[in-house]
Amino acid sequence: MTDSNMPVYTYKDFASDQEVRWCPGCDDYVVLKSIQKALPQMGRRKEEFVFISGIGCSSRFPYYVDTYGMHGIHGRAAAIATGVKLANRELSVWVASGDGDSLAIGGNHFIHLIRRNIDINLILFNNEIYGLTKGQFSPTSLMGQKTKSSPYGNIQPPFHPGELAIGSSSRFFARVPGGNTKMQQAVFIEAEKFKGTSIVEVLQNCVIFNDGAFDKYTDRAVKDDAQLYVEHGKPMIFGKNSDKGIVLDGLKLKVVTIGEDGVTEDDILVHDAKEKDTTLHLMLARLHMPVVTGIIRAVEEKTYDELCTERIEQMKSQAKFKSVNELFASGETYEVK
Amino acid sequence: MTDSNMPVYTYKDFASDQEVRWCPGCDDYVVLKSIQKALPQMGRRKEEFVFISGIGCSSRFPYYVDTYGMHGIHGRAAAIATGVKLANRELSVWVASGDGDSLAIGGNHFIHLIRRNIDINLILFNNEIYGLTKGQFSPTSLMGQKTKSSPYGNIQPPFHPGELAIGSSSRFFARVPGGNTKMQQAVFIEAEKFKGTSIVEVLQNCVIFNDGAFDKYTDRAVKDDAQLYVEHGKPMIFGKNSDKGIVLDGLKLKVVTIGEDGVTEDDILVHDAKEKDTTLHLMLARLHMPVVTGIIRAVEEKTYDELCTERIEQMKSQAKFKSVNELFASGETYEVK
Amino acid sequence: MTQENSSLDKQSVKDVVIRFVGDSGDGMQLTGTQFSTTSALLGNDIATFPNYPSEIRAPQGTIYGVSGFQVHIGESAIHTPGDDVDVLVAMNPAALKVNINAVQPGKTIIVDSDSFTSKNIEKAGYKENPLITGELDSFVVIEAPITTLTREAIKDVGLNKKAMDRSKNMFALGMVYWMFTRPLNHTIEFFKKKFSNKPMVIEANIKALKAGYNFAQTLELMPSPLVVLPAKMRPGTYRIINGNTATAWGFLAAAEKSGLDLYLGSYPITPATDILHELVKHLQFGVKAFQAEDEIAGISSTIGASFAGKLAITTTSGPGLALKSEALGLAVMTELPIVVVNVQRGGPSTGLPTKTEQSDLLQALYGRNGESPAIVIAASTPENCFDYAFEASKLALEHMTPVILLTDGYIANGSAPWKIKKVEDMPDITHRQITADDVEGEFEPYSRDKDTLARPWAIPGTPGLEHRIGGLEKADITGNVSMDPRNHEHMTKLRQAKVDKVADSIPDLKVEGAQEGDLLVVGWGGTFGSMFTAVNSMHEEGKSIGLAHFNYINPMPKNVEDVFSKFKKIIVCELNNGQFHTVLNAKFPKFEYMKYNKIQGLPFSVLDLINKFNQILDNK
């Protein structure tokens, strides 16, 4: 895969000839740009990338990336991508999918993809709404949220994608704000490097049907205090003045201010994304003020696609029948003259 | 529902006229007996119980319980039961379903049932195998497990039902050994009392295709040391001599011996099934030696079926149109003479 | 009514088709609806059809962001939104470009000349300004600087420019009101009510509307304004309704009539979602409207709710019906009453999700494993969606079987006047719920009503009738699981016979136009409007042509062969590749059928139909 003849790409090489048709102001534009900028940094040839999606606004993604792509059917992107990756491990397989696509109709494929740990990167465009069908509540919509299908307020409690993913044995889970292309690029590159299923939840603003859903985290005025960007090996410090931090208080996380109550930087938890035990990662995924962004968990294990290939190789050397003709002619046969 | 004319039932009242057809020695018999013994203790009339299942050995369950029942289609029991409960909240709705039925094809309905918190009791017959189709690996089969569809050993990492359930916001999760009818009865009665989705995982031995899967926990010789039965408000003590206990060691659970290293009974964690925070419940669900049985989590919240009914009642008093005729005649209408 | 032009120099026309087109943000749907309602209030018959872009909010001025609303008004019965547009109102070059093909030479085009900037012209894909190239010479083009005039008219209201431009559509509407002698009062009232707490918005829109009206009058846009006289409609109270709302209301009526609560288990999908949207508004009628995680959960929960005694329905479109097919088989086997509404759209796969088509017929009939018969009926107009939703419920509840109701994107989104019905006036629905008192001896869940072959409906909670059902083959009468070979054959035929028997309780197939003769036109479902218009006009011209339009597809009315045998030729017309043609050949192979199909995501053109039929008649 590393190759001295590797062409040098720019983001333009990954822009297809199709006109982008999201609503003006939609965060999907930002994610598209982030991908187009991140792909050239992945040390792969353009034809090795495959983008698979389901149905939804966000699922139009593959049309706009000039690589191989399939705009599948609603909810099945993870399952289609599974086939692509199992068929050819050399490909870099990406899934672009909405909260409806991956957590409503596609919920089963989502959790099974994660359980199997197939080396696929899934971008979860979580706008807490069904965009394409014009504004019904989704499985991540909040209680009380008024939508076309909940005119008096939603009464179905939401999934928390991070908890669901880690509950399905997620080995890589990250969260990024919809408008932050820098962070998106960095995280996408890490997701690609990571061997295993990488889930990247994008807090994606839908300007039409759920505008401002994440303002409490992403508004310029509050974002420094409302977001904790975690990096492996670094202390969990945040805040406009970088003076806030996270400490463990029994079995709960607590926000403290460095310099107050005798708290020093050394007291602050250091992020260990590679810890196998999920306890702390779940606490981070659950935290809501600040909300945790960046790579929360990244614990490598052998992937299913790798095990699959190994098994085939192993069988090639062990198997009794080396050719199908041998198989057909094996066991109890008899001659008719 | 409490009623002075309530008939006094015995387990025989809940035995249907259909001959039970599981393999001799199958744990499903034990669960059936436990249900038949628990139902009379629930203070409900026989006709109020509904058992819904999918397809699988365990899904034959409804045929054997003399109440209302439906043997549905594979994987859809939770969704069918959802309709039953939403249609009539007065019913006590039960789902009997296998690890394939609920975690493979039915995975999506399983997690959405839990997320919505509909007041349904789901018995998950986890035998870590597909029984009815004669022995393929299931989503809970262990790595390396040899089955008809994994003759060289399974390479798909398993789900952990407790983690998946709690990751889907489970409010009630319990685990019981397949052979322990006492514990099953007690837990089923609690599950029925609990308002919300109750998941009861049964470690169910399949004598034909996965015999002994849980012996390491349930074998007479080891079971006291290998099982920790938790009860709300009681210390987590176990062991043949009731001298082992669980303490918190940082963010991990540790087994200690009372009387050794200065450990006293007071050091042992006291089980709080009603704690909202999931951290400790997840640690308990994950623990594998000892395995935790009993009710691990039981945190009541308003159920979806209740919210649904409340909303209807509220609309009845608020709504502009009190009858459909009024609705039809509302807004812009005009006369043709 | 404003008095200015109620003079005598008005010219009367029989019917008129107007299409308002512009950017998604230009308010074309509102404009069209206002024109429709005002016309309906004048007593015209109307039919409308909206045409949304599939993008949610495309960039301004682009081709794919064009939104449209077509309305057809007439002094006699109107059955389609119209083929050819008499007046096209285009708010920008892209809207003109996309819609010009629908306008025949000689007809009128109104454009906002302000919008023909070079940037917009380019975005629309024109090389040059079409207003000056001469390419519109064959049309009557009215160039009005609508943007400027609107801004001018409302400059004192105090809105900013962006907000001011939102009233452009009312200026345009004012112009059209003048052209067709419509009064302004309905629209003025509408704004007063709708924006009661936004006085500036009210003022701006009313001013723009009047300015447009006066502009048209001043410039005498037409030699004289036109009048469309009131239609001769049956007396009564009317409202304008679209097919999806009518469908939702039909179920509300059926629930009330049957004395059961309505349960809806559904997953959103275009173009069916509006039925869900409508029903979630009316929980006060005891409606349980459950938005499920997917279509399979939608129908599975519906089966559960039916088991528990509700009038239980599920709504979807093509791909969703495919997903529901396994569970539909469970409803067939358990003989539970459910209704599945399928609002058809263009396929296969995701296909043309916002376009209309009739290509799910064979799926509805045959898309299940095993011998799995279900009742299939189809609505044929926006307003009779009400009746067929009611009828679907009645058939399901009385015959204890799933019913598939087919509508399509065209009638679901199209509107027409609906003579308001009262629940009292609807036929009775007698569901089959029983209690232990109704049972002698042992309860037999698979015993049968002699006439309908329907089984009894014993719902959970009923003392003494505890029983188990499921998807495995059932023994006759007891309903126990049975693997007995002869029982299986018996039950397979019984399930078929039960559906066949529905033919006893449905109306005969009616023929419109000639009752016998040269050509019988056969159609089904949502194409009624265009087919009736074509056949009727030919019949009025004295042609020997009749129309047999099907609403009942499985089973079919008993007199089909009778009807077919009275004509020399039969042509089956469908918006698909010939699915009903296949069904008729299979069922009544003794007739010869021609076929005429259109697979463009669009309704039939009346003119095309007439041409086709004339051709056949001429060849006789």
Place this chain on the structure above:
Amino acid sequence: MTQENSSLDKQSVKDVVIRFVGDSGDGMQLTGTQFSTTSALLGNDIATFPNYPSEIRAPQGTIYGVSGFQVHIGESAIHTPGDDVDVLVAMNPAALKVNINAVQPGKTIIVDSDSFTSKNIEKAGYKENPLITGELDSFVVIEAPITTLTREAIKDVGLNKKAMDRSKNMFALGMVYWMFTRPLNHTIEFFKKKFSNKPMVIEANIKALKAGYNFAQTLELMPSPLVVLPAKMRPGTYRIINGNTATAWGFLAAAEKSGLDLYLGSYPITPATDILHELVKHLQFGVKAFQAEDEIAGISSTIGASFAGKLAITTTSGPGLALKSEALGLAVMTELPIVVVNVQRGGPSTGLPTKTEQSDLLQALYGRNGESPAIVIAASTPENCFDYAFEASKLALEHMTPVILLTDGYIANGSAPWKIKKVEDMPDITHRQITADDVEGEFEPYSRDKDTLARPWAIPGTPGLEHRIGGLEKADITGNVSMDPRNHEHMTKLRQAKVDKVADSIPDLKVEGAQEGDLLVVGWGGTFGSMFTAVNSMHEEGKSIGLAHFNYINPMPKNVEDVFSKFKKIIVCELNNGQFHTVLNAKFPKFEYMKYNKIQGLPFSVLDLINKFNQILDNK
């Protein structure tokens, strides 16, 4: 061959049907297989059919725990496992009870008289011991105390009683071997190989086998042992194969022939699971066998694997096909080559999951939203499952379209001799994968091969051919998303034409028996054996009857009308309620079709067919 009874007093019979029945634990499948293989090695043609209970391990001695294995051997070509049983070997009363109806008076029944204890008799549902009530008087009943004799024969081996009783079946087999002059050596070798590390098991079974043989000889169970002479089969090397294994192997051959790896995405379901079981054993051929979380993931992953360049297949049965229908539409729209194997079982819904039926035909043809044509072919014998799996792969890969291959529980589980094929001898498969070198100018993913209308297959990883496909309607040639009305009509017809064109490359419909005349019998798929046997025997008697059996259903061979027009009457015979009858009426309405259907989860009885056909011929 053992020499004892190769004397000259042997009587020769043409063919014989033997059914071994007992508890699930009695080893009847093994017994039957041994008899089959031994007979095949003697040169007989054979056909076998196992019959498992649907319970995994029912309690001993119960009716629903009875397991059976039927084998039909003959000196000429054998096409079915046989209607009527010549020799029934029943290991207990329940087995007798369940199977007695398959035995005609005069035929032989062997029972283990030791098993007729009052407890077992009661469990079987007999009021009294059928061996003494006289109800078996019309049969030749051989009562042998098999349990006692077996225990006696192997008492010195050192097994406990339970283990000893496991050899009962070999005692019974020994008896039958004597009756039909079969040698013991094959079975002896089998045990030696299979249980090489369990010498006691080997010894016990061989002793029991010999004891049974000697017992029969000593008591002279029959006036003289019978001989079934070798069949005149085409020379070559044979093996016995069942339909599911043959299907799996057909795909292995197609993968090797096409130079592609095989991908299977599947979810277990009876009776299709054995194809998965077989393929997971042979990963060394590069097979990626993926057990998915459900049927939808099974086919979706298959579509993904096809996109990525594999020979990609998915296997299922009826309810699973229903679940796959939406995704099948995606394969139609993206024009990707996949094969869907549907092993039909009794429906609707869960139906009769372990029984055979042909009732998924209409689902296969029409069970998708929109106009969604796919190739549909059907295998007709256990052994030609190999050929049609191969053919399905070839058609998919060469025509770039999904193919549905229909088999059924009867041929999937039934076995027959298969003349072993070599990959070299199979036809070439030319898939349509391309590289940039094959492309001039811009790459056009929806350009077409002139002859087949297939599009090119550019797989991810190929430099320069990056492109996007999906479920929305595609523009001709470019493959871009297109909502254009005329393009949609064009593409809909093009997809149909592409499937229709397959007719150019499939063989003509063959007629067996009379090539013209009074009665043409029409069938399709797994009923070939019984239908051919019936027609052939009537034709040999000089009746004017022919058989046209279809393997290609969509499209059909080109000469169908030709064939049909040569007969006075046509009867369509199916194991369903008339689905192919419906298809033929729709497609060729000018012929009149009678129909004959059986919906019992069972194959046709040859005798019933003959009676039916004679009745028609006599009425002419």
